[in-house]
Each structure stands twice: as C-alpha cells, then as structure tokens.
Amino acid sequence: MHGTTLSRPRLVVVGNGMAGMRTVEEILAIAPGIFDITVFGAEPHPNYDRIMLSPLLAGEKRFEDIVLNDYDWYASNGIRLIAGEHVDWIDRARRIVRGAAGTEAPYDLLLLATGSSPFVLPIPGAELDGVQTFRSVADVGDMLATARPGAKAVVIGGGLLGLEAAHGLDLRGAEVTVIHLMPTLMERQLDASAAHLLKQNLEARGMTILTGTETAAFIGDDRVRAVRLKDGREIPTDLVVMAVGIRPNAGLARATGLECNRGVIVDDFLRTSDPAIFAIGECVEHDGKVFGLVAPIWEMARVAARAMTGTPGIGFTPAASVTRLKVSGVEMASAGAFLGDSGTEDIVLRDGARGTYRRLVLRENRIVGLVAIGDASDAAWHFQLLKDGTDIGEIRDSVIFGPLADGPADPDAAVMALPDGAEICGCNGVCKGTITRAIKAFGLASVDDVRARTKASSSCGSCTGQVEALLRAALGTEYAPATVKPVCKCTGLDHGEVRRRIVGGKLKSIPAVMQALEWKTPDGCHVCRPALNFYLLCAWPGEYVDDAQARFVNERMHANIQKDGTFSVVPRMWGGVTNARELRAIADVVDKFDIPEVKITGGQRIDMLGVKREDLPTVWRDLNAAGLVSGHAYGKALRTVKTCVGSEWCRFGTQNSTRMGIALEKMSWGSWHPHKVKMAVSGCPRNCAEASIKDFGVIATEAGWDLLVGGNGGIRLRGTDLLCKVTTEAEVLEYCAAFLQLYREEAHYLERTAPWIERVGLDYVKQAVVEDEDNRKALAARFLHAQTFAQADPWAMESAAAAGAKFTHVAELT
Amino acid sequence: MDAIMTDTGFVDVAALDDIPQRGARTVATAHGDVAIFRTGDDAVFALRDSCPHRGGKISHGIVHGHGVTCPLHNWVIALATGAAEGEAAASCVPRFPVRVAEGRVLLDVSAPLAPA
Numbered sequence: 023m024h025g026t027t028l029s030r031p032r033l034v035v036v037g038n039g040m041a042g043m044r045t046v047e048e049i050l051a052i053a054p055g056i057f058d059i060t061v062f063g064a065e066p067h068p069n070y071d072r073i074m075l076s077p078l079l080a081g082e083k084r085f086e087d088i089v090l091n092d093y094d095w096y097a098s099n100g101i102r103l104i105a106g107e108h109v110d111w112i113d114r115a116r117r118i119v120r121g122a123a124g125t126e127a128p129y130d131l132l133l134l135a136t137g138s139s140p141f142v143l144p145i146p147g148a149e150l151d152g153v154q155t156f157r158s159v160a161d162v163g164d165m166l167a168t169a170r171p172g173a174k175a176v177v178i179g180g181g182l183l184g185l186e187a188a189h190g191l192d193l194r195g196a197e198v199t200v201i202h203l204m205p206t207l208m209e210r211q212l213d214a215s216a217a218h219l220l221k222q223n224l225e226a227r228g229m230t231i232l233t234g235t236e237t238a239a240f241i242g243d244d245r246v247r248a249v250r251l252k253d254g255r256e257i258p259t260d261l262v263v264m265a266v267g268i269r270p271n272a273g274l275a276r277a278t279g280l281e282c283n284r285g286v287i288v289d290d291f292l293r294t295s296d297p298a299i300f301a302i303g304e305c306v307e308h309d310g311k312v313f314g315l316v317a318p319i320w321e322m323a324r325v326a327a328r329a330m331t332g333t334p335g336i337g338f339t340p341a342a343s344v345t346r347l348k349v350s351g352v353e354m355a356s357a358g359a360f361l362g363d364s365g366t367e368d369i370v371l372r373d374g375a376r377g378t379y380r381r382l383v384l385r386e387n388r389i390v391g392l393v394a395i396g397d398a399s400d401a402a403w404h405f406q407l408l409k410d411g412t413d414i415g416e417i418r419d420s421v422i423f424g425p426l427a428d429g430p431a432d433p434d435a436a437v438m439a440l441p442d443g444a445e446i447c448g449c450n451g452v453c454k455g456t457i458t459r460a461i462k463a464f465g466l467a468s469v470d471d472v473r474a475r476t477k478a479s480s481s482c483g484s485c486t487g488q489v490e491a492l493l494r495a496a497l498g499t500e501y502a503p504a505t506v507k508p509v510c511k512c513t514g515l516d517h518g519e520v521r522r523r524i525v526g527g528k529l530k531s532i533p534a535v536m537q538a539l540e541w542k543t544p545d546g547c548h549v550c551r552p553a554l555n556f557y558l559l560c561a562w563p564g565e566y567v568d569d570a571q572a573r574f575v576n577e578r579m580h581a582n583i584q585k586d587g588t589f590s591v592v593p594r595m596w597g598g599v600t601n602a603r604e605l606r607a608i609a610d611v612v613d614k615f616d617i618p619e620v621k622i623t624g625g626q627r628i629d630m631l632g633v634k635r636e637d638l639p640t641v642w643r644d645l646n647a648a649g650l651v652s653g654h655a656y657g658k659a660l661r662t663v664k665t666c667v668g669s670e671w672c673r674f675g676t677q678n679s680t681r682m683g684i685a686l687e688k689m690s691w692g693s694w695h696p697h698k699v700k701m702a703v704s705g706c707p708r709n710c711a712e713a714s715i716k717d718f719g720v721i722a723t724e725a726g727w728d729l730l731v732g733g734n735g736g737i738r739l740r741g742t743d744l745l746c747k748v749t750t751e752a753e754v755l756e757y758c759a760a761f762l763q764l765y766r767e768e769a770h771y772l773e774r775t776a777p778w779i780e781r782v783g784l785d786y787v788k789q790a791v792v793e794d795e796d797n798r799k800a801l802a803a804r805f806l807h808a809q810t811f812a813q814a815d816p817w818a819m820e821s822a823a824a825a826g827a828k829f830t831h832v833a834e835l836t
Numbered sequence: 837m838d839a840i841m842t843d844t845g846f847v848d849v850a851a852l853d854d855i856p857q858r859g860a861r862t863v864a865t866a867h868g869d870v871a872i873f874r875t876g877d878d879a880v881f882a883l884r885d886s887c888p889h890r891g892g893k894i895s896h897g898i899v900h901g902h903g904v905t906c907p908l909h910n911w912v913i914a915l916a917t918g919a920a921e922g923e924a925a926a927s928c929v930p931r932f933p934v935r936v937a938e939g940r941v942l943l944d945v946s947a948p949l950a951p952a
C-alpha cells in the first residue's frame with residue numbers, strides 16, 4: 023500500500039458501484055495520487071459489472087469474470103475500501119461520514135454514487151419469502167437457490183431487467199411466466215412491431231408472456247406459492263422476481279439536507295447543492311432527468327473527475343445515445359425519438375423470414391429516431407446519420423438497407439446460385455431442382471401452376487419470390503407474372519395471397535401479419551387494418567383477439583354513425599316478427615331518450631335515429647331488458663333475414679317461411695363476413711320477401727326449398743343464381759352454413775356475394791357446397807364452430823362494461 | 837371528470853392509457869369538441885373533432901401512422917398539421933397544444949395553434 027500523506031485532500035466515495043469507481047478511475051488517469059481515497063460500499067464485494075448479472079444468472083459467467091476492479095486494484099492504487107458497510111450518516115458541518123458499523127471517515131470532498139433501488143410493488147404478499155428483486159449479486163444468489171429445472175418462476179415487468187431475469191431463469195430450466203402491465207414489451211426501447219417480434223421469440227423458447235396484465239397479490243403463508251392477477255386468475259409459482267422499475271437512492275442525501283427531487287440534484291458539473299459534495303450515476307437528477315443505463319454515466323464520470331481535480335472542461339449534457347442491447351439473446355437497438363412525434367415520417371423494413379424489423383423515423387429528411395430488432399448491424403451507421411443530422415434526401419430510397427446498399431443487388435442472383443438440392447419451400451419440403459424440373463417438364467408458366475404441380479409456395483407463401491425468380495430464369499421474357507392488385511398501398515400482395523399466408527403461416531395477430539408479410543407502413547391504414555382484422559378473425563375463431571381499433575367506427579360503436587355524429591340503433595327482430603313487449607320497450611326508450619326519429623327499415627325492423635353517443639349504453643341496457651339484442655345493422659356481418667307470413671297465414675303459402683327465416687337468423691346472427699350478408703325466405707314463388715335479390719335466398723315450393731345465392735338489390739342490381747333444391751329445413755340450414763363459410767373464407771374484404779360469385783364462378787361454388795358432400799359438411803361445421811364464439815350480444819357486453827369513456831368525453835373544459 | 841390546472845394553460849384531461857393506441861377520446865371545450873389522438877407509437881395530438889369536409893367526427897376514424905381517416909367519407913387528415921391529404925390548404929383542422937407528462941395528457945385549449 024502507498025503511504026498516506028496527510029497533506030493530500032481526502033476524497034470519500036459512498037457507493038462502490040459502476041459510477042463511483044469509474045469516476046475514481048478517471049481521477050487516477052488525470053491526476054494519480056492527488057487524493058487520499060476511501061470508498062464505502064454496502065455490498066461485501068469489490069466493484070463488479072452490474073450489467074453482467076444476467077449472464078451470471080444464466081450461468082454463462084462466474085462472479086470472478088464480472089469483477090471490474092479486484093481487491094488488488096484498490097490496494098495498488100492506495101484506496102481504502104470498506105466493503106460491506108452501509109453509510110448512514112453524513113455530518114456536513116464537520117465533514118465526516120459514518121458507516122452502519124461505526125466506521126468514520128473525514129472528507130474534504132465527498133462523492134455520492136449510491137445508485138438506485140428496485141421498486142417494490144406495494145401489494146399484498148410483497149414481503150413473502152420467494153418474492154424478490156434483481157439488482158445485485160446477492161439477488162442472483164437468492165434466485166439460484168430456487169431456480170432449478172422444473173421450478174416455476176414469475177417475473178413481473180417486461181422491461182429490460184425483467185426480460186433479462188426471465189432469460190436467465192429460463193436457461194436454468196425454470197418454467198417462466200412474464201407479467202407486463204403495458205400492452206407491449208420494453209415499451210421504452212421498442213415500438214409495437216419490434217416488441218411483437220421479441221415476444222414471439224421469447225414464446226418460441228417456451229416462456230409465457232402476459233402483456234396488458236396487472237398483478238393484484240402474492241399468495242402464500244410464509245413462502246410465495248402463487249401470483250394472483252387483477253382478473254382473478256392465479257399462477258402457481260415458486261419464485262417471483264419484481265423488475266418494475268428503479269428509484270434513485272437519494273435518501274441519505276435528502277436526510278442530510280442536500281437539495282433533492284426524484285434524485286440528488288446536480289448541476290452540469292455533477293455538483294450538489296453543497297460545494298464539497300458531488301454526486302453521480304443513478305442516484306442523481308440532472309436537468310429534470312434520472313438515469314438507468316451506463317452510457318450517460320460514463321460521460322458523467324469524465325466530467326465529474328475533471329471538476330473534482332480542478333481540470334477545466336465542459337459540462338455534462340446527456341448526448342443522444344443509441345441503446346444497443348441483446349435482450350435474451352435477441353439483438354436490438356433504439357435511439358432518439360424512435361416512437362416518432364408530431365411531423366415525423368417512417369421508413370420500415372421487415373424481413374418476415376428472418377424475423378427482423380427496422381424503422382427509421384424522419385423529420386424533414388433527417389433521421390431523428392431508429393429502432394431495430396433481430397439484426398442491429400446497421401444501427402451504428404444509422405445512428406451516426408442521426409447524430410450528424412445528415413440530410414438523407416439523396417439516399418432516401420436505400421438508406422434503410424444500410425451502408426452497403428448502394429446499387430440495387432440482383433435479387434434473383436441469390437436464388438440462382440443455390441444448388442439444386444436447396445430447399446425452397448420449407449412448408450412442403452420442395453427443393454430447387456424439383457421446381458426447375460417441373461417448370462421444364464410440364465411447361466409451367468405461373469406461380470399458380472407451380473403451386474398446383476409441386477406444392478411449392480402453396481402454404482405460407484413466403485417463398486413466392488424465389489419461385490418467381492426460378493420462373494423468370496426458366497422462361498425469360500416469356501414469364502408474365504399475374505398482375506397483382508394489392509390490398510392497399512401498405513403492401514404489394516393481393517387479398518388472396520394475404521389470406522393464404524395468414525392461414526399457411528399460422529399468423530395470429532395484425533403485427534404478426536405485418537411483420538411476416540413485410541408491410542411497408544408501421545401500422546397499416548384504414549383499408550388494410552379492417553381487412554386483416556376480419557381475415558384473422560375468420561382464420562382463428564376463438565383464438566384471435568379482435569382489435570377494436572382496426573374496425574370501422576360503426577363496428578366499434580355497435581351502431582351506425584349519422585352525418586351529424588349521432589347514431590342509429592336497430593335491434594334484431596327475428597325474421598321480422600315482433601310483439602307488444604318489444605314494441606313497448608322501443609316506445610319507452612324513444613320517449614326516455616328523446617330519440618328524434620323512428621323508422622321501419624327496408625329490412626323488416628325498426629330503426630331509432632339520432633341517438634346521442636353518451637346515451638348508447640343506457641339505450642342498449644333498456645332494450646336488452648326487454649330481450650332485444652343488436653341487429654348488427656352497422657356491421658360487415660349478418661344483417662336481416664326477411665320473411666313473409668308463409669303457410670301459417672297466407673292462402674298461397676306452401677311452407678312455414680317465417681319459422682325457416684327465424685331458424686336461419688338464429689343460426690347465423692353475430693357472424694362476421696367480408697361484407698354485409700342479407701337473407702330472405704319466401705313461402706311461395708310469389709316471393710314477397712324478395713329472396714331473389716339476397717345474398718342467400720330461400721323460396722318454398724311444394725316439394726321443399728329452392729336455395730338462391732349471390733343476389734344484390736344495391737348499387738348494381740343482380741338477381742340470384744339457383745344453387746340447388748333441397749327438401750328439409752335441416753338441409754336449408756346446412757347448405758346455408760356451408761355457403762356462408764365458403765364466402766367468409768374465400769372472398770376479399772368488402773366484396774359482396776354477388777361480385778364474389780361472378781369472380782369465382784357459380785360452378786365453383788356449386789362444386790364446393792353442393793357436389794362435394796364432405797366439403798359441405800366440413801364448411802358447415804367450421805361455420806358453427808366459429809359461431810360458438812361469435813354469438814354474444816355486443817350491446818350487452820358494452821353496457822355491462824364499466825369503461826364508458828368510448829361513449830363520453832374524457833374531460834369537460836367548458 | 838376532474839380536470840386539474842397545471843402551469844400555463846395546460847390542463848390535465850386524462851391518463852394516456854385512457855386513450856387506446858390507434859384511437860382517440862374527446863374533450864368538450866369552449867371551441868367545441870376536441871379529439872385527442874394516440875398513435876401506435878404513442879405520439880399524442882389534439883385537433884378539433886370536426887372534419888374540414890362536412891364536419892365528420894374524426895375522433896371516430898381509423899388511426900394509422902400519424903394520420904386519421906374520417907369515418908364519413910374517408911378524407912385522411914395528417915395529425916401533425918391538421919391538413920387533409922390531397923385537399924386545398926384551406927382544408928385544415930385546428931390543432932391545440934398537447935403534451936404527455938408522467939403518463940398524463942395535458943391539453944391547452946386557450947387558443948388553437950397557428951396553422952402549420
């Protein structure tokens with residue numbers, strides 16, 4: 023040890039962590055030996071790299087590997103280290119600090135580097151054994167005592183720390199569930215699309231990720247055994263790790279009267295309100311900001327070291343920095359205003375096959391933010407452009423591809439370079455040679471031909487581009503790709519292709535589709551989002567979670583918007599039949615809510631027009647009380663089933679058309695479709711219910727029922743085509759269900775049955791629904807299965823839910 | 837609902853989470869209804885809830901990127917400027933200063949912003 027010279031000023035550091043020791047290192051570099059240094063550290067260790075706690079937890083590193091300054095370092099620099107003693111008092115008048123064990127150290131200059139503490143949720147059970155945080159080596163030790171293969175662990179918090187803990191526990195063999203309050207993971211570093219990819223990746227490793235989920239309590243006697251969620255669910259567990267945020271350790275400074283807010287307040291030179299005391303790291307607050315990552319702390323250490331040694335220098339300004347992390351092994355980066363703000367535009371690049379996503383946020387042709395996940399290799403270059411404020415106008419078309427993307431590479435070259443044995447279509451295991459040989463042998467000329475012959479590209483479709491390259495190579499200028507009519511400007515794919523890839527690629531959310539299909543905008547537009555929402559709903563009944571924000575206002579509000587912003591309300595009247603109780607309830611509602619107009623619709627029911635937005639839930643509640651439910655007059659859904667009076671009353675009637683219509687409506691109400699669907703049943707060929715201009719019409723005959731399809735009485739009048747004749751009511755229902763399901767599964771969004779049938783041909787529909795009995799039964803079964811999830815009255819659900827903000831102002835400032 | 841005055845003309849009108857992502861909520865003001873939009877990337881904008889075309893309530897529109905599509909006739913309004921895409925410059929929706937602090941939405945309705 024170096025001898026101590028009494029004349030040297032004494033520097034005492036409180037906090038033996040990353041910020042404190044980095045400052046000491048900076049001081050030693052500028053002016054070695056200038057201070058007589060004493061360091062107090064509450065942890066019984068030399069300074070270690072806190073960032074490396076995750077690899078320590080995961081078993082990828084040992085403690086020795088993550089020590090930054092070992093005991094020799096302190097000794098050889100003449101630093102007195104008091105490890106394991108917490109400082110709990112500072113006598114500012116006498117300039118002495120005192121430790122919990124009574125050690126006292128006088129100072130001329132004091133540096134507070136006390137870091138921060140994890141936030142503990144103030145909920146019942148937080149004190150139980152097995153409920154802990156993640157900040158120190160000791161915390162890792164506690165986790166490892168429980169986390170053995172097969173143990174259950176719950177991590178609360180889906181930010182950086184929580185996911186690191188989850189990753190480590192997962193690698194230790196624990197069954198990990200992550201509970202995150204916000205709708206997306208790591209919302210402070212990632213936008214929704216990137217967060218979606220991260221979640222997918224973690225789930226693929228077997229973790230359970232619950233977003234938008236709030237924890238209510240921890241259950242157990244002495245030791246935690248379950249976590250209870252706000253919605254009442256309980257998740258059994260052996261361990262709970264809370265990683266919900268940190269709070270600066272400013273208590274000591276506050277107690278001794280230093281100016282503090284959230285953290286210890288420092289100026290640009292890291293001085294506190296007492297000129298003899300500096301503070302640095304996560305315990306400080308500078309210019310209203312507190313800190314949680316090391317990059318700005320390194321800069322603080324440089325500035326503080328200069329100020330403390332009297333070396334001239336410029337003050338601390340938190341520089342824009344790029345956060346590059348590898349969370350749970352997934353590369354990511356974000357910087358600047360990566361969420362965008364007023365006046366920004368986006369450039370998005372998604373690679374569905376590799377699971378990568380990057381987004382540049384531009385303002386006036388300059389990059390102001392970026393986010394990348396899966397592949398952050400160009401983030402440094404993009405960040406440089408951001409920092410330099412480079413005008414990227416010239417390279418705007420290629421900038422997203424990174425610095426190497428000067429000339430457009432030949433995308434076909436890569437495919438041609440592959441050997442014949444290389445697999446092109448992963449779904450169906452078709453390799454290149456099989457495809458090229460089939461193209462030659464059978465004279466295939468289109469992607470559809472290749473699909474039909476080899477199965478390549480017929481499932482998830484992500485290899486379509488490669489198949490096209492092979493066709494181009496084989497046919498040269500002869501190859502005429504089918505003209506594609508893209509869904510909208512957000513994609514180059516058409517409706518059919520999008521639908522095929524949703525099913526084939528097992529894509530189950532809008533972000534998943536946008537990622538895998540390489541959408542060109544961050545979150546689509548008013549054309550594609552409603553379409554995707556329907557396609558997903560149709561493909562994954564009971565599984566897909568409907569996205570209200572992807573629906574047109576009428577479907578979101580369960581009522582038709584009118585030109586003055588009021589709404590119309592149309593309850594269902596099954597088959598057009600009503601009774602005194604329903605009519606009385608309607609009359610009462612009209613009086614009670616002062617509804618200006620009541621009209622009989624063209625669909626055999628009653629429309630109340632001019633209902634105020636804020637009245638909707640109560641209007642529905644009153645109607646529900648009389649047994650009236652939503653008529654879906656607002657939806658791309660089953661609308662009405664018109665009937666005539668039929669054989670029960672009419673002198674010409676041959677069958678009970680009213681009962682048939684009601685049975686059809688009971689079977690199919692609540693179903694969502696590419697467009698609205700209307701049905702009708704007439705009791706004889708006089709056809710009073712106008713069945714021959716409906717999407718699905720039924721006309722009774724002496725022998726049974728004629729089934730009619732593809733009619734339209736709207737913009738372009740089209741009479742129905744005869745699908746077939748059946749004899750029983752059960753057959754009417756089965757054929758109807760099968761027909762509706764075929765339309766649901768295959769039509770383009772906003773295509774009514776009339777144009778759909780003209781596009782695919784009546785014969786195709788007959789083949790699928792009439793001639794192929796197995797197929798008909800399977801279609802009908804899929805329809806009825808989907809209906810088990812669809813038949814819940816939206817009015818009852820909305821008026822029961824407490825959340826009324828959709829129907830009212832959030833605030834009134836008048 | 838409570839509205840708490842803060843510094844200058846900003847008033848705390850809602851929690852950010854009261855507004856769905858890619859959605860809007862409304863505030864009644866002396867200037868008529870104001871729609872507060874929250875985009876997919878959590879940017880927040882305040883505009884008069886009235887489309888320059890025929891007064892449609894843009895708060896009911898589908899929000900995409902930093903734009904909203906009016907529910908009545910599909911005009912697309914840029915949230916940052918209030919301008920209607922592809923329409924005359926005069927077709928601009930008045931905007932109001934709005935910001936988010938600690939998860940709360942602060943709105944200033946003392947006067948609309950000057951046209952962008």
Ligand code: SRM
Nearest residue numbers: 582590622623624625626627655661734735736737738774
């Ligand atoms: C209320 C009603 C008129 C009436 O007072 O009778 C009506 C009203 C509207 N119709 Fe209709 N249609 C109504 C029966 C019809 C009929 C007749 C029928 O169903 O028997 C037709 C022709 C039949 C057909 O659809 O093939 C009809 C063809 C249309 C069309 C053209 C559709 C087409 O494919 O060409 C539209 C526009 C659209 O959907 O895009 C439309 C759209 C509308 C909308 C929803 C306009 C809109 O998008 O806001 C109107 C809103 C009404 C509201 O706010 O409540 N309405 N509409 C009828 C409601 C029936 C019901 O009980 O649900």
Ligand SMILES: Cc1cc2nc3c(=O)[nH]c(=O)nc-3n(C[C@H](O)[C@H](O)[C@H](O)COP(=O)(O)OP(=O)(O)OC[C@H]3O[C@@H](n4cnc5c(N)ncnc54)[C@H](O)[C@@H]3O)c2cc1C
Nearest residue numbers: 037039040041064072073108109136137303304314315316
């Ligand atoms: C698991 C984990 C992973 C992380 N990963 C990253 C990452 O990938 N990238 C990144 O940039 N950042 C990461 N961080 C954050 C980074 O570690 C911190 O920003 C950094 O450690 C802060 O340094 P500090 O010195 O202010 O606080 P600390 O490193 O916490 O040091 C403070 C020290 O002071 C001691 N102390 C407190 N009060 C007293 C007292 N009164 N008396 C004596 N001693 C006291 C504490 O015990 C502690 O040892 C991670 C953090 C954790 C916990």
Ligand code: SF4
Nearest residue numbers: 666672675705706710
């Ligand atoms: S369809 Fe025939 S049976 Fe029915 S009401 Fe008209 S005329 Fe009578």
Ligand code: FES
Nearest residue numbers: 887889890892906
């Ligand atoms: S009122 Fe908005 S587009 Fe017509």
